[in-house]
Amino acid sequence: MKKRASLPAPLRPVLAFAFWIGVWWIISAIVGSEVLVPSPPAVAVRLFALFGTAEFHLSVLFSVLRITAGFASAVLIGTVTGILCAGSKTADALLSPLFGVIKATPVASFIILALVWINKEIIPVFISALMTLPVIHGNVREGILKTDVQLIEMARIFGLSRKQKLLKIYLPSVSPYLTAGVRTSLGLAWKAGVASEVLCFAALSIGNKLYQAKVYLETADMFAWTVTVIVISMIIEKILMSLITAYQKRKRYDGNKKPEKSV
Amino acid sequence: MTEIKNLKKAFDKNVVFDGLSLALPERGVFALKGPSGCGKTTLLRIISGLDRDYEGTVECGGRISYVFQENRLIPTLTAFENVNIVCHNEAKTRRLLDRVKLSDSIDKYPGELSGGMNRRVAIARALAYDHEILLLDEPFTALDEEVKADVTALIKELESDRLVIMVTHDPDEASAMGAEVIELTSCARINL
Numbered sequence: 051m052k053k054r055a056s057l058p059a060p061l062r063p064v065l066a067f068a069f070w071i072g073v074w075w076i077i078s079a080i081v082g083s084e085v086l087v088p089s090p091p092a093v094a095v096r097l098f099a100l101f102g103t104a105e106f107h108l109s110v111l112f113s114v115l116r117i118t119a120g121f122a123s124a125v126l127i128g129t130v131t132g133i134l135c136a137g138s139k140t141a142d143a144l145l146s147p148l149f150g151v152i153k154a155t156p157v158a159s160f161i162i163l164a165l166v167w168i169n170k171e172i173i174p175v176f177i178s179a180l181m182t183l184p185v186i187h188g189n190v191r192e193g194i195l196k197t198d199v200q201l202i203e204m205a206r207i208f209g210l211s212r213k214q215k216l217l218k219i220y221l222p223s224v225s226p227y228l229t230a231g232v233r234t235s236l237g238l239a240w241k242a243g244v245a246s247e248v249l250c251f252a253a254l255s256i257g258n259k260l261y262q263a264k265v266y267l268e269t270a271d272m273f274a275w276t277v278t279v280i281v282i283s284m285i286i287e288k289i290l291m292s293l294i295t296a297y298q299k300r301k302r303y304d305g306n307k308k309p310e311k312s313v
Numbered sequence: 314m315t316e317i318k319n320l321k322k323a324f325d326k327n328v329v330f331d332g333l334s335l336a337l338p339e340r341g342v343f344a345l346k347g348p349s350g351c352g353k354t355t356l357l358r359i360i361s362g363l364d365r366d367y368e369g370t371v372e373c374g375g376r377i378s379y380v381f382q383e384n385r386l387i388p389t390l391t392a393f394e395n396v397n398i399v400c401h402n403e404a405k406t407r408r409l410l411d412r413v414k415l416s417d418s419i420d421k422y423p424g425e426l427s428g429g430m431n432r433r434v435a436i437a438r439a440l441a442y443d444h445e446i447l448l449l450d451e452p453f454t455a456l457d458e459e460v461k462a463d464v465t466a467l468i469k470e471l472e473s474d475r476l477v478i479m480v481t482h483d484p485d486e487a488s489a490m491g492a493e494v495i496e497l498t499s500c501a502r503i504n505l
Contacts, residue, residue: 203363204385207377208399208442218398222389302389302422 088270097274105254110282113174113256117243118286120178121236128183129228132190142191149184157181161246170250174243174257181242182235186228193227194220225303229294236290240283314339315360315446315476320369322355329355330367335495339374339445342469342477344487347497353480354382356497357448360478374476375445382450382480384435386423392434393419400441409437412467414460428455436464440471447472449479453486465489 057065071090078089088096100106135142160180164173197220205215247257256275263271297303320333329352337343345353358364361377386395392415397406410419413433423431432455439447447468453461468477469490481487487494 200381200383200385201387204379204381206363207361207379208438210398214398218387218390222387 085267085269088273092270093273093277096268096270097277100271100274100278105259106278108254109256109259110278112252112254113244113247114282114286116171116174116247116252116255117178117239120175120180120243121182121239123175123179124182124186124235124239125228125232127179128186128231129190131183132187132224133194135187136191136194145187149187152180153184157242157245158249161249164246165250171252173250174246174252174255177246178239178243182239185235185238186231189227189231190224193224196227197223222301222303225298225301229291229298232294233287233291236287237283240279244279314372315374316370316372317360318370320359320367320371322352322359322364322367330369333369337374337476337478340474340476342472342479342490342492344490344492344494345478345480345497346482346484346487346494351497353497354450357450357478357480360446361448373446376443377446377448378439378442378444379448380436380439380450380452382454384423384431386431386434386438388423391420391422392426392430395423395434396438396441399438400443402441405441406437409441410434413437413464429457429460432456433460433464436468440468444475446476446478449477451480451482453481453483461486462489 074087075090078084078087081087084092131141131145135145157177161173161177164176168176201219202215205219210218244255244257244260246252247255248261249257251258251261256279260272260275263269263275315337317333317335320330320335322328322330333356345356347353355364357379359367359371360373361379362373386392387398390398392410393406396410397403400406407416407419410416413436415430415433415437418426418430421430423434426434432452436452439449449468452468453464456464465486477490477492479487479490479492484494
């Protein structure tokens, strides 16, 4: 069969990016209104202008802190509840409906309820945590339940300690599931976090800036802030995934290791 | 003394043991022999306490070490770590890995070793663990004749004052171990 000609791998994302910028530019030109769809250069100009202000950096910093705090809390709590539910049928029966409800409830409902319950500055932390919690919980629980039963039996026979079982058997098993959960839920944390910042007017936040841009019909600013969210979310994901991958490689938890040859 | 009284065990409607009784002394080598599916591995699992879903009584005369049918090595640990994790004695670990001819491969992971080498790590691990009873489930699978002879000699030397129960299909392996053969036929009839 004839091999299809293809672009060099490093060029593909660059060209895909350029393609979609082109599409955006064409749509903007067709619409012909900077208020409805600003052109890429107009957004770039606003982005550079915003980047030069202290408020931009403070808003980004506080949004990053809030969402990261929420996400970290979800990883921590989700890991604990995942372990608990994998080990206890009672805990699983008790907590499963709760996570089911969280998954099924629209994020806006939680934000509005949170506005009644808690300080508005903490709402993005709470919402980011709440939206990512079921993903982390489910993945950790699944990873533990999928742990090799043969290794668990081996650990029982040879009297391995709780700590040894956790670090040498369960952790390597949970690791790929937790990594997948982190990858999936980080974007979710950003979406939910920024949405809650918009609705609760958190001071010095990307969401608040987005809301203000909407109120004053500064569409180029809205696009600039949205681009900022996307870029920051991608940078954080890259950094986090690199750290996790490096740790997994060091501990040989990565899926690249060869399976034990059968006898 | 390891004693099994009136053992009854079934998988759904498939009866494996229907009143098996067996008494084994504190030391000696015994080989469980019989056709596939007659319950040899199941009996080892019951003796070890891994399978508790049965009727009857099983009294075990001491701490058990086990060479499973599968190697069951932890893939993220080296050969050395896989053995040392059960005995916490580096000198003993090195000595045993040396005895099973793996001194050059102690830092290798299970994924980097051949089937036979992994088998030897599993055997070294079982020997390293402090025990009174050794269960061996087809221990010599994947070992070549020369290594098999060395490992057989090692087990005989180290386990002379303990109870060893092995599962094997090969009469030569049982005789090389100096084992008394316990023939399991269908449904717990034993020919001693």
